[in-house]
Structures are given as C-alpha cells and as structure tokens.
Amino acid sequence: MxxxxxxxxxxxxxxGLYALPEKFTKGFKYExxxxxxxxxxxxxxPIIASVVLIQGFGDIFGNMPTDIWIKMGLSSFLWGIGVMMWSKAxxxxGLSLGFSIFIGTIILVGSLLPFIVDGLPPTNVLTYVLIGILVVLLGVxxxxxxxxxxxxxEAKLNAEQNTTSEKGSMTTGIMIAVIGGLLATGFSYANAVGRPYLAEAVKQNGNADWITAVAVMFPIFISGGIVMTAYFLWQLNAKKAWGDFKTSSLGKNFILILIMAVFHxxxxxxxxxxxxKLGASGNTVGYAIFNTASVATAIVSGIITAEWVRASPKARNILxxxxxxxxxxxxxxxxxxGQA
Known part of the structure; x- marks a missing residue:
C-alpha cells in the first residue's frame, strides 16, 4: 500500500511539472x-515505450477489432484537440491557473461519464460523488x-507604471481551458472502449497487469497526435516559425521539451x-492522490516561477x-x- x-x-x-520546462526555452515561438x-x-x-514494454505488441494491436480502433480513434481525436487547447491556455x-481549471473540468465531466455509460450507482455512492463534484466545481x-x-x-499596476502586458486575455484563457477540458474527456471514453480487449490481450501475452495502461495509451496518443500534427504544421507555416528552430538554443530547448514529453x-x-500496487482501492484512492498531487504541484510551481507575483493578496487567497x-x-x- x-x-x-x-x-x-x-x-x-x-x-504537475511537465509543462514547467517550457518557461525556460529560448528563441522559440509558442508554435x-x-x-x-x-x-x-x-x-x-509512446511508440518506443510500447514496443519495448509490451510483449506481443504486433499481435495485440494487429488483432484488435476494427470497431474498437474507430471508437478509440475518434474519441482520442477530440482528446488531442483538448490537450492542444490546454497548451494554449x-x-x-499561466501554468497554475491553466492546469487547475483544465484538470478540474476533466474531473467534473469524467466523474459523470460512468453514470452515462453504466447507469446510476447505489444511492450512497451517488451522494458522495455529487457532493464531491459540487465541491470541485466550486474550486474551479x-x-x-x-x-x-x-x-x-496586473492591469492596475501596468497603468500606474505606464507599461503593457504581452499576456493574452484571462477570460479567453479560462474559456480555452474549460473547453479543452471538456474535449479531453475523450481519453476516458477511449480508455473505457479499449481497455477490456487490451487488458485480456496483454494478459494472454504474458504481460503484467499495469502494462494494460501502456497498451491503452498507444492508440490514444497516436490518434490524438494526428490532429496536433495537422494544426501545428499549419501554424508553423502561417506564423513563418520554421526559421525559429535555427537558434543557438536548439540543443537546450530540445532537452527541455523532451523532458516535458517524457513527464507527460x-x-x-x-x-x-x-x-x-494499491489493489482494489487503486482506481479510487490512487485517483485522488494522483490528481491532488498534480494540481497542487502545478499551482505551487506557478507561484514559485512568479506567475502570481503581481497579484494582490485577495487574488492569491481566492486561488x-x-x-x-x-x-x-x-x-x-x-x-x-470506493463505496461501490
């Protein structure tokens, strides 16, 4: 335990820390x-991890039914759009606010999705979940x-100091994070559709139970990555940003971004x-620990990197x-x- x-x-x-290295890249545009x-x-x-970690990789995915591929692919496509919007938010x-609103939205919707797929749970479970959702909603x-x-x-300080801010609109950023969080729940649906087959196939090929998660993520990440590739190819051309890869900081930037990718x-x-490792409580207690640690880490790292240095005590207390x-x-x- x-x-x-x-x-x-x-x-x-x-x-919680995966996006932090982005703050230290130099010479790169957002794109x-x-x-x-x-x-x-x-x-x-994911390709390297899947090929290395999953025994029988070719058989598992070569024999996966077409309808599962389609369902996972379409919902993962929406998840890809959501994650892309998260980066924009x-x-x-900023990291702290964008992270907490995005993850909060996923938790809100993700907690309700099982009810839509499987029906309402017992009254005691439903009561706790609905109360928890309301508390999370209040937090968001x-x-x-x-x-x-x-x-x-920040606007008041800029007016007093006669300076301007290069940051985007806070309202726009919040809306992007919320919509991105809604779309990102496609991950949960793709997981629900693909996990039964993949869990059995992984087991039959002699893999440990936790390898199922690696197997599930393979089609999700590949499908989600397609929309992101198309979007950023368009953006790199539209913003004429290809030339920005030719910077003296390319090596350092690549290492920082690789760390982001591995952490994510x-x-x-x-x-x-x-x-x-948590046994029967893994998907309940573990879920709470995982999300709590990630949100708290993102907010603390945002504070440490001075995202809130110009905010009033009132704003920080609300946060x-x-x-x-x-x-x-x-x-x-x-x-x-856990009461189910």
Missing amino acids: TEGVLWAIFAGLML NTWSLFFLLTMFVV INHI ILNGKAGLTREKD YAASALFAFAAS YTGLTCMIIGIVIIAYGN
Missing part, C-alpha cells in the same frame, strides 16, 4: 515549443475568479502502476481556497467511488 501511495504521488508530481513537444509525446515516446493564463469557479482578479491587479507520458503509466476545494472534492469523489 505504501509503495502504491508513493508512486501515485510521484506520478502526480510528474504531471516551435509545442509542435516539438507534441511530436515527441504523442509519437516518439497555459500560454494565456474560485480559480477562475482568482485569475480574473489577478488580471485586474510517464505520469499516466506510473499512475497505472501505482493503481496496481488557495479554490485549490483546497478541488483537493477536498477529489477526495470525496474517490471515497464515494
């Missing part, structure tokens, strides 16, 4: 950084309010491993309250699911 908890925390830390990131995290890393409103709303308050604080992918695989609500809500949802 202790090992599982520690791995869940570590997985959450990796997810350069994120196109290279998505190329690595959606294709290079981070550039508008407070985080949004904190962001808008921060924007007003490995977080999910490590969570699956943690869940297997802290929103984070607390999200953590409490996640724990309540996990506890409720």
Whole structure:
C-alpha cells in the first residue's frame, strides 16, 4: 500500500511539472515549443515505450477489432484537440491557473461519464460523488475568479507604471481551458472502449497487469497526435516559425521539451502502476492522490516561477481556497467511488 501511495504521488508530481520546462526555452515561438513537444509525446515516446514494454505488441494491436480502433480513434481525436487547447491556455493564463481549471473540468465531466455509460450507482455512492463534484466545481469557479482578479491587479499596476502586458486575455484563457477540458474527456471514453480487449490481450501475452495502461495509451496518443500534427504544421507555416528552430538554443530547448514529453507520458503509466500496487482501492484512492498531487504541484510551481507575483493578496487567497476545494472534492469523489 505504501509503495502504491508513493508512486501515485510521484506520478502526480510528474504531471504537475511537465509543462514547467517550457518557461525556460529560448528563441522559440509558442508554435516551435509545442509542435516539438507534441511530436515527441504523442509519437516518439509512446511508440518506443510500447514496443519495448509490451510483449506481443504486433499481435495485440494487429488483432484488435476494427470497431474498437474507430471508437478509440475518434474519441482520442477530440482528446488531442483538448490537450492542444490546454497548451494554449497555459500560454494565456499561466501554468497554475491553466492546469487547475483544465484538470478540474476533466474531473467534473469524467466523474459523470460512468453514470452515462453504466447507469446510476447505489444511492450512497451517488451522494458522495455529487457532493464531491459540487465541491470541485466550486474550486474551479474560485480559480477562475482568482485569475480574473489577478488580471485586474496586473492591469492596475501596468497603468500606474505606464507599461503593457504581452499576456493574452484571462477570460479567453479560462474559456480555452474549460473547453479543452471538456474535449479531453475523450481519453476516458477511449480508455473505457479499449481497455477490456487490451487488458485480456496483454494478459494472454504474458504481460503484467499495469502494462494494460501502456497498451491503452498507444492508440490514444497516436490518434490524438494526428490532429496536433495537422494544426501545428499549419501554424508553423502561417506564423513563418520554421526559421525559429535555427537558434543557438536548439540543443537546450530540445532537452527541455523532451523532458516535458517524457513527464507527460510517464505520469499516466506510473499512475497505472501505482493503481496496481494499491489493489482494489487503486482506481479510487490512487485517483485522488494522483490528481491532488498534480494540481497542487502545478499551482505551487506557478507561484514559485512568479506567475502570481503581481497579484494582490485577495487574488492569491481566492486561488488557495479554490485549490483546497478541488483537493477536498477529489477526495470525496474517490471515497464515494470506493463505496461501490
């Protein structure tokens, strides 16, 4: 149990920190950084990880029914759009706020999806889950309010100092994060559709149970990566950003972005491993630990990197309250699911 908890925390830390290296790239436009990131995290890393880790890789995916490929592919396509919008939101409103609103939206919708697919659970489970959803929703709303308050604080300081800000609109960034979070729940649907077949196929080929997560992520990441590739090829041409890859910082930037890609992918695989170590409580307690650690890490790292240095104490207090609500809500949802 202790090992599982520690791995869940570590997985959450990796997810919460994955976008942090982006702050330290130099000479790259948004399009350069994120196109290279998505190329690595959606294709290079998952292909290498899947081929190396999954015994019987060719047989498992070669025999996967066509209808499962189609369902996973279409829902993963939506997930890819959502993750792409997440990166855009981070550039508008920062790591801490973009992360918490995006993940909060996924938790809200993701907690309701099983009810749509499988029907309503027992009353005691439903009560806890609905209470938890309301608490998470309150946290997301407070985080949004904190962001808008921060924007007003920064606008006031800019007016006093006669300076301008290069940041995008806070309202636009929040909307992008929310819509991205809604689309990103396609990951949950793809997982639900593909997991039964892949879990059995993985087991039959002599793999450990946690390898199922690696197998599930392969078609999801490849399918989601297609939309991102198309979008960023268009953007690199439209913004004439191809030439920005020719910078003296290319080597350093590549290492930073590779770290982002590995952290982003490995977080999910490590969570699956943690869940297997936690036994029956893996998908409930582990889920709470994973998401709590990731959201808290993203917000703390955003604060450390001075995203909120110009915000008033009021804005920061609202942010802290929103984070607390999200953590409490996640724990309540996990506890409720554990009563099933």
